[in-house]
Amino acid sequence: MLCLKAYDTLLTFDLEVNLIWKAQWNVMKVLFILTRYLPFFDTTISISMQFLRHASVAECEVIYASLTWVLFIGMAFAEAILTIRTWAVCGSKKFLGISLSILFIIQLGAQIGPIYMYWKS
Numbered sequence: 001m002l003c004l005k006a007y008d009t010l011l012t013f014d015l016e017v018n019l020i021w022k023a024q025w026n027v028m029k030v031l032f033i034l035t036r037y038l039p040f041f042d043t044t045i046s047i048s049m050q051f052l053r054h055a056s057v058a059e060c061e062v063i064y065a066s067l068t069w070v071l072f073i074g075m076a077f078a079e080a081i082l083t084i085r086t087w088a089v090c091g092s093k094k095f096l097g098i099s100l101s102i103l104f105i106i107q108l109g110a111q112i113g114p115i116y117m118y119w120k121s
Contacts, residue, residue: 001043002040002043002044002047005039005040005043006040009036016036020032020033027084028081028084031077031080031081031084032081034074034077035074035077035078035081038070038073038074038077039074041070042067042070042071042074045063045066045067045070046067048063049063049064049067065119068115068119069115072111072112072115075111076108076111079104079107080104083100083101083103083104086100087100
């Protein structure tokens with residue numbers, strides 16, 4: 001998976017530099033960069049977990065919790081991009097923006113709830 005991600009990044013890196021890195025900083029640029037490069041971090045954590053043969057229970061809990069939250073954050077950033085793009089494509093109407101924001105917060109809560117309950121058990 002890491003090789004495919006690296007290959008994809010290398011294929012489009014020149015476009016990314018010209019279209020993203022040279023553009024003015026804004027929320028979408030930050031979300032794009034985080035969504036683009038967080039998978040390198042979480043994939044590295046996932047792969048490293050496979051080689052931890054003598055880790056303590058406490059170490060495993062920290063690693064699994066870290067991976068869970070990094071994956072959650074990555075998905076939240078990607079969903080934020082989709083939410084903002086949906087709002088923009090539909091004409092940036094105020095009511096739709098408020099509605100999509102509320103739905104975004106509700107779905108984040110729906111994801112955090114099970115994660116929290118799992119880690120408390």
